[in-house]
Amino acid sequence: MAEKSFPMTAEGKEKLEAELRDLKLVKRPEVIKRIKVARSYGDLSENSEYDAAKDEQSHVEDRIAQVEEMLKYAQVVDADSVDPNEVAVGKTVTYTEVGEDDPETYTIVGSDESDPLNGKISNDSPIAQALIGKKKGETVSITTPGGKFDVVINKVEA
Template identity: 55%
Template sequence: MSEEKVFPMTAEGRDKLQAELEDLITRQRPEITNRIQIARSYGDLSENSEYQSAKDEQAFVEGRILTLKKMIENAEIIDPNATAADVVSLGKTVTFKELPDEEPETYAIVGSTESDPLAGKISNESAMAVALLDKKVGDKVSVPLPSGESIDVEILKVEK
């Protein structure tokens, strides 16, 4: 039997997934069911675009519900206190700068399910996070780029 995939995430990330699941089940699913019933009343389903659209949306929502249930069921909640305060780990926020003298950047390192780089959250599976994990303030690390080159960064600060 294959082992279930574990989804590392913060408690906040799990709560967001739970809220999305709750919304899908209690609000969106009934709305779609209602739209399907209304569309059925229009008659011939073979040429009924409202019906087909609602059925497509229903399939998407049901798939998302299954995905969210699996992710929540297999969530591994990250404890940022499990490592020393100055060590980069999941659930912590790290400030670093590209060497020699770029502006500092700050990101929280989170599980892939809650990654949102524009909101300052990078996945623990990203090249940047992989290079930074388990390093300390003051460490200089090389981060591989997709082009095959790399950049050097210095860790300036680690916060919980």
């Protein structure tokens, strides 16, 4: 069985560590306090505040477990250790779709760091999967749910 790994940038790992601290030191105690207050209202069978607080507690505990798992198996990618012209996690790639004039630029990050609207795409996305390992100047075929297209890699930056 292959060992789990969660590729991420050093910045992504720091954000997860900060989120975990916030969940454990701020969110968890807040929810516990809300549960205590809701219990003081009496009959739990018809207590919506209690139910809501217990639901939130479940979400907080699930996220804590998820973040701990990701950090346990975090694989911080050092983009500088890869060929400067090769696309990898942690690098920014600019490409132009064949037949188009406008280049697109994305930074490839770990799945939890993904923020496509801000130019950060997950290493698990079809675009990143097609580009990783390719080099500046190469033409790459990318297949997405929206169809297949070819791009030329213009620039790769760490």
